[in-house]
Amino acid sequence: MNKLFIHNPLFRILSPLCSGILVYLLILLINNNVGQLKEEFLGQELYVCIGLAYLIQEYSRLSLFFFERIKQPRSFALKIVLQALLSVIVCISLVSVDMYAYFKWVLGFTPSFSELAVFNIIFSIFTLIYFILYLSHQFLYKTNTQKMEQELQARDAVEKDFHQFKRGINPTLLFESLESLIVLMKKDKDAAELLVDHFSAVYRYILSKKTRELLPLGEELKILNEFLLLFGHLPYRKLRMGKIAVMDTLIVPGAVLFSIEQIIRSTIASETELVLELKEEEDHFLLCYEPQEKIVYSLDDDKLKELADTYRYYTEKEVGVGEADPLKYIRIPKLKIDEGSNH
Template sequence: MKKLFVHHPLFRLLSPLFSGTLVYLLILLINNNIGQLKEAFLGLELYVCIGLAYLIQEYARLSLIWFARFEWPRSFLLKLPVQLVSSVVIGIGLVSLAMYLYFNNVLGYTPNTRELFIFNSIFSLITVIYLVLYLSHQFLYRVNTDRIAKEIEAKEEVEADFLRFRSEVNPNLLFESLESLLVLMKKDPKAAEKLSDHFSGVYRYMLGKKNRELVPISEEFEVLQELTRLFAYFPYRKISLKRVGDLSTWVVPGSILNIVERIIRSTIVSAEVQLDLAIYEDKESFSLRYIPEETLRGKFDQQALADIEKSYKFYSDRAVRVFFENPYKIVEIPKLSIDASSHS
């Protein structure tokens, strides 16, 4: 759609044949010489009209390319008349020069004003038609581009809503909690009640955060402790969560929960070994550190945090990143201030 059809080689080759023939017929009609068609339709004048059509159409096509690259004037309303007038004037100059050469060298006399006016009027019209085609193509391209951009934006919004809904519901955690609850209800009702409390605390936060852009890390950390207690009922490692220092920052709701859950799920299951998670504070960021023992199929890397990284890009120029610093794997998260929410 972006490339105008007048630049297509086949159009450039065939179009002047038809337009030149049409110009020849039109001139015969204007001069009341239509009877000459029976005598010499394929005369020299026809070839001259076709040649002029090639000249003017190639010039008009090149002028479109040149003006598309020409940055002055920047205003479209100013650029349009400049392009129209200059294209027509130069086209008249080319036609007049070609007519003088043909009449003087072939016919042996100078063309009169009427003949020049007829030829220039018709071929100027061809130049204007090229300009109109270009403008209509540009407007149509802009309209279609805007529509496609809106469709892509709507699609991204739907995908974002779906991902947000999936992260809020978290079906894996939901079913694992319910399955463990069903088992514990028969075996240990008190433990089942505690599991239910941890489960409700996590899900109450996950479902209630959708109207909040940023939350204090202390609030997220409280729910994180509920999450680690909930995972203690599942067949994963025992989890130890330690916070070094008194963090004072804001986070995207659910981001720390998602990171920790993905770390837990990417770690080899073992009832005998503990997964130690520690949160450290730096000047412009804070980090989660642990000694990794990852499963062969589900390694935790930068790609696993693509959705969280996308969320943080809205609030900070610093990226969420995962890197290895022997023997620790570190997830670095930028600090956010409450002023960052003013972007919304």
């Protein structure tokens, strides 16, 4: 609420000045004393009107802080009505006391009921206008906030779809496979055909699962061998699966393939095979291996950011990299349909 324009110092100075002059002109018009403008515009009554305008506007401004903090009543409409009524009542009280004191001690006579009524009605209208300005700003802010939230949700959805698309297409693996295919076609056509078979099997799986949000881990493990054979044609460390624990869990499509790819890319290439085991914890499953990492490309949480962002749509459990000497592992949360809306 501190960003509301009515709290701007310039507005607090100029607004009462303008409203005070308008009140003075209205009172002259009601009392048929417009002719006094020719005689003396900057009269004593004008300063009184401006002073009252400052007093009432500052009260109205401070009252907004008070009503922002109270929790009762819970009904928004009832709270607005109560705030408007109290603002008018306090305005009438301030105007009545101040104008009575001005008439009594400055002008030397007691004001009539009609004179007080004119001042109270005009200042009450200005108080309500001030309150409506605040209320309209709040409604506008609420509407804009809702639209911004919708825009952010839409942007998150687009980013999610983009990350899934990018992970599904995997342009790096695509181009590396095509480059290796070009080399193998000149050296060994049979090996090139095998590469095409592995490549088509992996991409057929990836593209066919894009429309599914979750799938059983077993489905991804079935294509894992083709995935490892495909990487066997690329200039990376060869990897084979060791012990695989039997687990009843769901995963985001491509989660295991993406994680294993990051392990392969971060490992120093050599003739010896890298053995990967799949272990089980209560809420996670682990991809464990003995690391021999590249100096310029080590596996950390940043390499799994896309996967971690995707998993946040389904669970509060985190995807992450950990170490338990001599092993390094990637921890991926287990997912189940019956865990609730966030799992």
